[in-house]
Amino acid sequence: MVYVMDGRILASDHGEDPATTNNRMEFTAMIHGLEMLGPAEEMDVYTDSQLVVNTLTQWAAGWKRNGWKRRDGEVKNLDLVRLAYELFLERPNVRIRWIKAHDGSLWNEYADALSTAYLRSEV
């Protein structure tokens, strides 16, 4: 996860935690990112997890309407999903964006590419 505001990289989560699942990690990173922000802040938040992007921008609305149930069973990681969605709703100026996963060793160039992408899309 990378936090971008005004074209600058604010912070990035790049930690590794073998004690939890990858998807819980992605949601947790997103939650931390959203929590850093005030409710009116304008911010792009990039994640490489399609699961997180789709959950927040498409699926969560339907799940909430439905009593937090999926078509085929229950929603996994529901605690994190609900929390992330709440935080997301409270911050209407946040844009969640997906970006292809970086290669760990090229982190600097990756971050650079991100802020460039940000500037391009915002100008």
Add this chain to the structure above:
Amino acid sequence: MVYVMDGRILASDHGEDPATTNNRMEFTAMIHGLEMLGPAEEMDVYTDSQLVVNTLTQWAAGWKRNGWKRRDGEVKNLDLVRLAYELFLERPNVRIRWIKAHDGSLWNEYADALSTAYLRSEV
């Protein structure tokens, strides 16, 4: 690749071919090695490619059963994989063994270590 029989090194492929991928090279070397052998010959064949070892001793059986498909798409280098596997099946007394890659400059000592290892494991 190194061919060992009765504790003696018979031959070794140590060529380099930049026009093909490393993995195709490993398979090709293995095929050449198997082709030198009769169907009943007892032989150790060492390769430094874990890909080749696993393919022949574990994965190919499942792929064949499955119509030569992997879980996620198709099998790469399928031509070489199938050929090598056929040759391997026809030679039940061949043992495919993995050995850590040699340092090119230590080839003699490497071959020596191999035949020593062979003698040890066979006595």
Add this chain to the structure above:
RNA sequence: CGACACCUGAUGAU
């Protein structure tokens, strides 16, 4: 069926 990510292991090249 499709997509994305994460983990592990191995080799090759400069």
Add this chain to the structure above:
DNA sequence: ATCATCAGGTGTCG
């Protein structure tokens, strides 16, 4: 130190 080429497994959704 960084590039590419290979595999198997798990977490998740439509």
